[in-house]
Amino acid sequence: MKNVVITGSARGLGLEMAKVFIKQGHNVVISDVNNENLEKAMKVLDEMNVEGNAYSCYCDITNYEDIQNLISFAKDKMQTIDIWINNAGVNQSDKAIWELEERDISKVIDIDLKGTMLCSNAIMKEFDKSKSGAIYNVEGYGSNDAKMLGLSIYGTSKRAVTYFTDALAKECETRANGVIIGKLSPGIMITDFITNSLGNGEKIELSEKTKKVYNILGDYPDVVADFLVKGMLKNTKNGTRIEWLTSGKAARRFMFSAFNKRDFFNALEEGK
């Protein structure tokens, strides 16, 4: 049985991972900057009536005190923390770099990159003492150096998250402190993230071409969460990357795209 903390888990991938963990008898602390969604999420988890326990704690990952409170809360409820997942993230507005406001750039970097660093720093202080624990950081567009108009700041932060995670894994290996570090690569998921900038900022209008690609390559977050959680529970190696949408899988999906009947966006509009 594992004790797990997931940042940004009031909805989307984070919440779906929490569901998979508790279904399998593990304990989870969900946390988020959005209190209203956190309450709704907690209700959903409570109603699941499964073996694992779920707890919720407010945490803005850009605030170091909040992160320390989250660690204390999790230790108080579960005694130990075995897996920490840095999942919280925001998308950017679909704009060129020079069209963005200074605060938009800061927000994406502060949450997606600096927040991941601050959480890793704080939880590593715990794990280094206990000589055990695992940290998983969530990658995203740009992690593999791909570039696209309208995703430059987000892509920069995720590219840096990948570098940072590799660097942290190397430091753990060198210090032989028994802690494992890994990366989660969720591919493309049909969540609020893809149609909202900066958390719940302006709506992002996806072009028909983008929707077509998402219909081929995308998945609902529960499917991805199931795969990622299984990967984390199995993993014992430092530096592992758990990847949902491999290049082989993407190539196969494009190859058979003529038979693809999925229309996530129509389903969203119909409230399915």
Ligand SMILES: NC(=O)c1ccc[n+]([C@@H]2O[C@H](COP(=O)([O-])OP(=O)(O)OC[C@H]3O[C@@H](n4cnc5c(N)ncnc54)[C@H](O)[C@@H]3O)[C@@H](O)[C@H]2O)c1
């Ligand atoms: N949706 C995709 O296609 C996709 C693809 C690749 C990677 N990702 C990554 O997966 C992760 C989860 O994405 P999602 O699609 O579930 O997004 P989501 O928007 O559904 O969920 C993100 C959660 O993070 C929370 N959050 C935002 N700022 C925060 C802060 N300062 N402190 C704490 N929580 C905060 C939000 O309130 C939200 O509940 C993100 O890191 C994202 O970059 C998403």
